[in-house]
Amino acid sequence: MIRTGWLSERARRAVERPSAIREIMSLVADYKRHPEKYPRRLIYMAGGWPQDPPPEFLREALVEVAEREFASTAGYPPTRGDPEFVDALAAYEREVFGRTVESEEILSGLGSTALTGALFLALLDEGSELILASPAYLNYERQVSVEVGRVRIRRWPILREGRFDPDLEELKEMVTENTRAILISTPGNPDGQVFSDEQLRAVSDLAEDRGVWLLIDVAYRAFHYDGSPRYLSRERRDHEVWICSLSKELRIPGWRVGYVYADPGLIRALETIEQARTLAPCRPIQRAIARMVESVDPGELRRYLLEYTPRKYGKVASYTAELLGSVEGLRILEPAGGFYVFFSIEELGVGSKEFSDGLLRGYQVAVVPGRDFGAEGWIRASFAPLVEEVELIEEGVERMREYVSSLLQRG
Ligand SMILES: Cc1ncc(COP(=O)(O)O)c(C=O)c1O
Incomplete structure (x- = not known):
């Protein structure tokens, strides 16, 4: 025992x-x-x-991969994902959201959860600080604790008197010399609230001004009920890290696949961390998504x-x-x-x-x-x-x- x-x-x-x-x-x-x-x-x-x-066009892509490319999906893929998959993700960003993303700004992984863990390892040290827009997805705090250890988590309240009302002045006060990053999820888990274009710009300006990373988890970006905000289409600012899950929008949480869109230097750091942690994302899944992006009409x-x-x-x-x-x-x-x-x-x-x-x-x-x-x-x-x-x-x-x-x- x-x-x-x-x-x-x-x-x-x-x-x-x-x-x-x-x-x-x-x-x-x-x-x-x-x-x-x-x-x-x-x-x-x-x-x-x-x-x-999942959508029928994704099932068809997976079947095609199983029938025609079975053997070639069995080998180890590169840590960042197969180049054709990474290119397909850049095309997906462009065709769906209208965003110009270079392949060198993308790292794919075993779900956004694995990638968020890698980000914590890349950006946080014991004793440093992370600001979470709060309430916050419960896994973030657990991940920090398991992956990095004793990081000071500071919670920036985004609900006030029962409604969504993030106060920028309060956030400004919270950033210290030890702050490495601010993390928000929008639409939010658990609160279902959405940062407007103006609110996100203000948070991003503040992060840039204070020299901290802004991590934006958009796991629910296809689930905006009052129209999509414009920031999903605009280019990334240097200090922004966009955490993208495919679990919800393609209805494939069991496939474990997602990607991060960030500064190429940070992508390289994440890649080397993932070499040690997960080795690489699953190849048949990468292939099916790449075939889907190739074959389905972008309008559909x-x-x-x-x-x-x-x-x-x-x-x-x-x-x-x-x-x-x-x-x-x-x-x-x-x-x-x-x-x-x-x-x-x-x-x-x-x-x-x-x-x-x-x-x-x-x-x-x-x-x-x-x-x-x-x-x-x-x-x-x-x-x-x-x-x-x-x-x-x-x-x-x-x-x-x-x-x-x-x-x-x-x-
Ligand atoms: C905000 C948020 N981020 C990430 C995840 C997990 O995403 P993935 O399946 O890509 O690991 C969830 C799942 O509930 C979530 O709510």
Whole structure:
């Protein structure tokens, strides 16, 4: 028997605070295997994965690769990705978003999560500071802790009095000599809020002025419900790092593929880090995406990503927000993008962990406590895993209504 004391300090920190979302996913796996153990159907509104399948043109590309290029996908690819794949990603940026990106500014990897980890290793040292627009995707803090160690995380609050209201003056005050980077996600996870062109320009000006990197995670860039901001099409500024996931927009979270668009010098540093960490991204997946970009009409790709996708998800986003907004005792933040409705439970007199545990145990509805995103008093409900089964969202909200009413009665 190995004692836990034999684990590294970082591993012990990871064990002490596992990812709330990943833990809830284990429960879903258990529910799928043993539904008889549960009193009624589990309604899963916790994870950030899309329910609908990848587009048909991607399936066709993958089949073609399997049939015609099977043997040549088996070898080790270069760490940055095969040159034809990196070129295809530059073409994807140009054709879909209208952005001019040079191949030397791109590094692909095993999902944006692996690349964000590499960025933390490239930019942070123990004792340095990272500013997170907060609430923030819960994995960032865990990744910093596991990958780099004791970095000072400073949280820049972007919600004020229950609405999205990032204060630039406050951010200015937070930047110190030790600050290496500011990280934002837009549309935001967990809050579903979107930085406007003016807001992003102001943050970027400030970062440039103070000599810090600005990391912009656009995992949900195809899920803008009030039109896409112009910054997705403009060229990168020198200190900006764009973290791009293909998981959500192409509905392939299990394929583990994403890329970073950044300064070529930083790309080179990330490449050498990835040589040691992951070796290279998966080649059959690279090939399928490259074939997709080559074969599909750019207009069709653009329509899929920038019209069909936001229309489909936007409809469910506003319906879920409307349903949750009708529950007495909850105060919701209207989502402008992304997969989530974030709502305040402050009136209920319970903590977010207690709320989500009680909801899961008593009503079999899974959501994520705001505490894990740095927002106690809030809850994140994801509609993406049920985007094609809206009746289950309705049922989930009805169960929540019962639960909330019991909490209000308890006083
Ligand atoms: C903001 C944000 N970034 C990154 C990821 C993970 O992306 P990937 O699948 O590319 O690792 C997620 C997943 O939920 C996310 O919400």
